[in-house]
Amino acid sequence: MFITALTLTLAASWAPAQASNQGAYILQVDHLHTGNGPVLSPGKVLVRDGVIAEVGDAVSAKDVPILELHGHLSAGMIALGDTTILGQEGADATRFVLPEAESRFGFDPHTPALRRLCEQGITTVVLTPPSDALVAGRGLVAKTGSGRMLAKGQAMHVAFDAGMFEDTPDPTPGGMSGGGFFQFFGPNGSVTPNGYKSSYPGAARLLEDAVQTKGSQMSQLVGGGIRAWLRSDSRAETSRALAFAMRHKVQGTIEAGARVGELATQIQASGLGVALTVFRETNPIHATRSAVELAKAGVPFGFCLEARDRNAATLRLSAALCRRAGLSASNAWKALTFGAAQAVGLDGEIGTIAPGKDADFVLWDGDPNELTSRIERVWVDGKQVVQNTQTSQGGKQ
Amino acid sequence: MMRPMKTLALAALLAGASDRASAQTEAKSSGASGSVYADVLYTSTGKTFENVLVTFQDGRITTITPGAKVDDQVPHGAALTAGMVDLSARVARSEASVEQTNEVEASLSVAGALDLFDPNWARLAATGVTTVLASPPDRNVVGGLSAILKTQGPTDIAERQLTGRSFLRGAMGDAPSSGNRPAWGAPNSIYNRRPTTRMGVEWEWRKAFIDAASAPDYPELEFPGADVFRAVLAGNVTLFVQAFTSIDIRTAVFLKEEMKREGFGDIQMWIDSGAEAWKDPQLLKRSNSGVVLPPFPADGYSGENSFMAWDVAKQMDELGIPFTLSAYGSFSLGSTLGDQAGRAMHGGLAFDKALAAVTLVPARVLGLEDRIGSVEVGKDADLVLWSGPPFELTSRVLAVWVSGTPVTQSSSATR
Numbered sequence: 001m002f003i004t005a006l007t008l009t010l011a012a013s014w015a016p017a018q019a020s021n022q023g024a025y026i027l028q029v030d031h032l033h034t035g036n037g038p039v040l041s042p043g044k045v046l047v048r049d050g051v052i053a054e055v056g057d058a059v060s061a062k063d064v065p066i067l068e069l070h071g072h073l074s075a076g077m078i079a080l081g082d083t084t085i086l087g088q089e090g091a092d093a094t095r096f097v098l099p100e101a102e103s104r105f106g107f108d109p110h111t112p113a114l115r116r117l118c119e120q121g122i123t124t125v126v127l128t129p130p131s132d133a134l135v136a137g138r139g140l141v142a143k144t145g146s147g148r149m150l151a152k153g154q155a156m157h158v159a160f161d162a163g164m165f166e167d168t169p170d171p172t173p174g175g176m177s178g179g180g181f182f183q184f185f186g187p188n189g190s191v192t193p194n195g196y197k198s199s200y201p202g203a204a205r206l207l208e209d210a211v212q213t214k215g216s217q218m219s220q221l222v223g224g225g226i227r228a229w230l231r232s233d234s235r236a237e238t239s240r241a242l243a244f245a246m247r248h249k250v251q252g253t254i255e256a257g258a259r260v261g262e263l264a265t266q267i268q269a270s271g272l273g274v275a276l277t278v279f280r281e282t283n284p285i286h287a288t289r290s291a292v293e294l295a296k297a298g299v300p301f302g303f304c305l306e307a308r309d310r311n312a313a314t315l316r317l318s319a320a321l322c323r324r325a326g327l328s329a330s331n332a333w334k335a336l337t338f339g340a341a342q343a344v345g346l347d348g349e350i351g352t353i354a355p356g357k358d359a360d361f362v363l364w365d366g367d368p369n370e371l372t373s374r375i376e377r378v379w380v381d382g383k384q385v386v387q388n389t390q391t392s393q394g395g396k397q
Numbered sequence: 398m399m400r401p402m403k404t405l406a407l408a409a410l411l412a413g414a415s416d417r418a419s420a421q422t423e424a425k426s427s428g429a430s431g432s433v434y435a436d437v438l439y440t441s442t443g444k445t446f447e448n449v450l451v452t453f454q455d456g457r458i459t460t461i462t463p464g465a466k467v468d469d470q471v472p473h474g475a476a477l478t479a480g481m482v483d484l485s486a487r488v489a490r491s492e493a494s495v496e497q498t499n500e501v502e503a504s505l506s507v508a509g510a511l512d513l514f515d516p517n518w519a520r521l522a523a524t525g526v527t528t529v530l531a532s533p534p535d536r537n538v539v540g541g542l543s544a545i546l547k548t549q550g551p552t553d554i555a556e557r558q559l560t561g562r563s564f565l566r567g568a569m570g571d572a573p574s575s576g577n578r579p580a581w582g583a584p585n586s587i588y589n590r591r592p593t594t595r596m597g598v599e600w601e602w603r604k605a606f607i608d609a610a611s612a613p614d615y616p617e618l619e620f621p622g623a624d625v626f627r628a629v630l631a632g633n634v635t636l637f638v639q640a641f642t643s644i645d646i647r648t649a650v651f652l653k654e655e656m657k658r659e660g661f662g663d664i665q666m667w668i669d670s671g672a673e674a675w676k677d678p679q680l681l682k683r684s685n686s687g688v689v690l691p692p693f694p695a696d697g698y699s700g701e702n703s704f705m706a707w708d709v710a711k712q713m714d715e716l717g718i719p720f721t722l723s724a725y726g727s728f729s730l731g732s733t734l735g736d737q738a739g740r741a742m743h744g745g746l747a748f749d750k751a752l753a754a755v756t757l758v759p760a761r762v763l764g765l766e767d768r769i770g771s772v773e774v775g776k777d778a779d780l781v782l783w784s785g786p787p788f789e790l791t792s793r794v795l796a797v798w799v800s801g802t803p804v805t806q807s808s809s810a811t812r
Contacts, residue, residue, distance in 0.1 A: 165493050199533075201505035201541065202496030236512035239552065259514075 024048045026059060026066040027361070029073040033368055035338050035352025043073065047359040050382035055353055071376055074333075074368040075353050076123025076360030078340035079315050080275040081229075081255050081304030083130035085113045091131035096164075096195040097210055099156060099217035101137025103129050109147025113307050118144040119386050120312035121375045123360035124341075124350050125305075126153065126275070128229060128255070132166050134159050134203050135210065135218065139229055141346065143360070145380025152346060155229040155252055156221055158207065160241040162233070165198050200240070211248055224251030227345050233257040233277070245270050253343050255304065258283035261290030264297035273343025274301035276335075278310065279318045287318075288325035295331040300347075302340025320371050329369045358382075429456040429801035433782055434467055435477035441756040441771035443749065451477060453778035456800035461774060474795045476787050478752060479772045480527025480779030481734045482759035484637075484689045485669050486726030488529070489515035495533035495540045500573070500592065501605045503565055503622030506542035507533040513552040521726055522548035522804040524733040525794045527779035528559070528760070528769050529726065532669070535568035535639050538592065538601040542566070542625070543637060545763050547779075549799040562764035564637040564667075565629050567602065569645035570701050574598050599648050606630065606652070610661040630662030635762075639669045641691070641703035643676035650684040667762060670723075672699035675709045678716050687719035687762060692732060693740040707744030714750050721759040722751070731790075735781075739788035751788060777801075 025047055032043025034055060044059035044066075045052060054061075083090075089106035092098055107127065117125055123144055129136040141153025197203045210218040220226040228250045230241040238256045242263065245254070254260075254267065255275040267274060274294055279287050294301045303318045319332040331339075341351030350358050359382035366373035378386035432452040438461070439445055450465035451458060467473060494510035496502045511531055521529070528547055533540030543564035546557045567573075574592045592598045608618040609626035628634040636653070640646045646668055653664045668674065671688035674681055681688065690710055691699050699705045713720040722741055724734040738751040746754075760770025769777050778801035785792035797804040 162491070162493050196498065197496060198498050199493050199496040199505070199510055201494075201507070201509035202498065202502070204509050205505060234512060235514035235552070239514075240509070243553075262514075 024053070024061065024064045026061065026064055027073065028066055028068045029363065030070050031072040032353065033072060033074040033333075034354065035075050036334070037352070037354070045073070045353060045359075045361075047379075047382045050359055052353060052355055052357050052359050054355055069363055069377070072364040072366060072368055072373070073353070074362050074364065075337050075351055075357075076362055076378065076380065077121050077315060077336045078124045078126070078302055078344075078350065079117060079122045079305040079307070079312070080126045080253070080302040080340055080344065081128050081278075082125050082307050083128050084306045084308035085111060085125065086127050086130055087308075088130070090127065091129035091133070091136050093132060096133050096197060097135040097206060097218075098133060098137050099135050099210070101129070102140075102154065103127060103138060104140045104149055104154070107140060107142065107147075107149070109142065109149075111147075114142065114144045114147060117305075117307055117312045118378055118380065119375070119388075120315070121362040121364075121378055122305075122312055122315060123362070123378065123380045124150075124346075125307065126340075126344055128231070129157050131157065131159070132164050134164050134197070134206060138226075141344065143358075143380050145360075145378065145383060145385035148381065150346060150349060152227075152349070153344065155227040155344070156217070157229045157231065158221075158241075158244075159203075160230060160232040160237045160244070162200075162237075163231075164203060165196075200237075204240070204244075207244070221250050222248045224249060228252035229255060229275075230272070231255045235259050235262060238263055239266070242266055242270055242272070245272055251345070253345075256290075258286035258290060261286075261293030264290075264293040264299055267294070267299050268297040272299075273345070274299055275304050275343060276301055276318075278304045278306050279314070279321065284321055285325075288322045288327070291322040291331075291335065292326045295327055295335075300339045300342035302335050302343050316371060333369050429778070430454045431798070431801065431803070432471050433477060433780060433796070433798070434465065434471045434473045435782060436475050438463075438477045438772060439749070439752055439787065440773060441479045441752055442773065449477070451772065451780065453780075453798070453801045456778055456802070458772065458774050458776050458778050461772065472782060472796050474782035475785045475792070476783040477772065478525075478781050478783065478787050479756045479770055480777075480781055480797065480799065481525050481755040482528045482530075482721075482763070482770060483521075483526050483723050483726055483734050483755075484530040484667070484721050484759050484762060485691070485723035486521065486526065486529035486531055487534070488517050488521055488531070488726035489513070490531065490534060492534070492536070495536050497536050499621075500537050500601050501539040501567075501620075501622065502537060502541050503539050503605070503625035504541070505533075505622075506544060507531055507540070507566070508542075508544040508554050508558055511544065511546075511554060513554060513557060517726075517728065518548050519804060520728040522797055522799055523794065524724075524728045524735065525781035525797055526724075526726070526734050527781075527797065527799045528763070528765070530564065530637075530759075530763060532564070532566040532637060535566075535572040538573045538598050539565065539567035539605065539622075542634075545765070547799050549802060549804055559763075559765060559768075562762070563628070563634040565625055565634050566637045566639075566669075568639040569598060569602075569648050570595060570640055570642060572639060572701070573601075595645070595648070599652070602652055603655070606656055606661065607659075610656075610659075627662075629664055630656060632663055632665050634665075636664050636666045637669055638666065641670050641672045641699055641701040643673040643703075645701075646671055646674060646688075647677060647680060650680055650686065653684055653686070670700055672703035672705035672709070674718070674720075675706075675712050678712065678718060682716055682718050687721070688713065689721050689723050690737075690741075692724050692727065692737055693744075707740050709744065710741035710751070710754065711745035714746055719758065719762075720754060721762065722754045735788050735792075735794065736790070739790060742788060748786075748788070 032040040046054040136157040138154040141150040232238040232241045338351030341347040361379040363377040364373045438449040446463040450462045489512045532543040545559040609623040612619040666686040668688045670691040722737045757770040780798045782796040
């Protein structure tokens, strides 16, 4: 709460709010894209204390200012699985299993990286610990406009990918590959004082022991007491993560590689959401096909973004590439907004323009689904945080 | 360990229940059934049939009809054999397939580390290898339990794995001792626990066996995986030890004999990659151990500078030492398991012995001779159709069926 208060002050300094600082106002736009509902032309939305109070074509309220704007209003977009914003302070590498760690204590809500996301219409970002540990602790979900963290966003991070073996001292001839810090400064050879493991079966057993320890943090993953973020890459890893989730009725999100679509049916049965890997030069064909398969199977999914490494606009480009592979426009939009919200269990808070949800909006000069459409304004929690002076108010018609 | 595995299987089964059910019906109606015609059928049981039509249904061989008429609709080749079995297939595994933070890790299975989505499985299957014993890589002294699986089938390990004998995998020699040194400097601290010599490797083995055998009386000696060692001593789990050189084969045999002498138990042992089994064959024979011969080297030198000529298979046969051949799971032209059998023949081994060494003998080692390893009615339809005499350099594999499902071009080029 302390941090939140601080960051709200800072957010205000980024862009002096025009519509209203707090309190209530009505936004009236030419086209209001509710998300998984209709497009209202024109449409109005009543915002009260940062939360959407009412949506419709004839919304009115006493003594509430109306802001008339031209263009298309949509919900803010959601980026998943960012490890770059937290940086080294977001993960503790000294233990292989550290469920008590909380990334929020390593999170700088003032980081300019959030601002860059905000300018591209991304109002919420899911931050994952940049960790090579088996259990890295809890991640967080932050609003880009303010740094505000969502209470329900603290998923427990569990690794199933080979990245977790990178810090394990490597007893190969020469011994210089892998190993990292502990190779040189810790006890040499194959001893791992911090409990690191070197193999999938070794890590799997450790994980099994952890969730079966009664009363432990990890045991709360069973049955969905704590949401999980299961990090995987290859299909084999993803299917191992799925088996783990099914075995313990874990709820949460599975971060998966480009070929995850081949497991879409099994994922659908597991009830997990999917964070689709960052699109890279090497994987876009499989990744886009996977998006189509996930949509077909009815699996909620969104796209990962490494915000410090890649332009925030690539989130929309990922969705556009998926359309090329056959993903419908509505499903592509869903992956950018409420599909991503569903994938991380925040569909009650964000993702669409609906009463009760956070007032996160983007005002576009055209259809939000068109790559040529530009962002004019962005609101986060009811506060306008971006106004693009380079586009003309009124938009292309 | 067993309980979670079962739950896993059940959970995974439920996960893809509908998907898999439809896949199976599909397989039953088309994929897992069919027929094949060959000029000669070598059954691996010593029988040979000519102009034979073999039909199979639901993954099992249903009829074998010699003297049948050629049917244009049926795949036709010069020779038909059983699918081959490689006991030392090194495929779809990585550094992360073996737990190296313990020198002796007997309680983990490589099953949890195999990548069944790896396209190399299909490439291996296309060479005629239909069943493998997959073992953890030899990076520590005892790597864990091996897994038996078909080269094609469900991508769920719980469904893919075959239930036969259990194998505890480990190594003698310099595989687990080489490189276990700090990044620089001498291994001069108590934290350098891992063996750096063959003596150290042997010590780990003996200590594990003796501790495990003594733990019922001295509970402080109990360690994770000790029960697996006790199962090995009881003869319920086969010890599968990599030992290329004669010195390492001797060490393994002496260990086995010591355990028997001390009254701890009679170990069932198979030597993997016993390239120098020919050097002290009487010792091997005396120990009742079998040997998996590594791929025949072109220059005479196999792993760890062991020397191995192409007549080693013939020598093993003449001495009556059980042996099988391995290609390490290679699918490269000229070094497949069929090619290894060809080299063994070049070294003087008779064709039927070479065929047995890649089919029925390894099937028996796995305890699965009722299911695989020969072409008989009721057995799995694991079949290889050859363009000419099997194992000849001029012959190639025309078609392969794994449990009645053809290995297709598309499945061998999935990446």
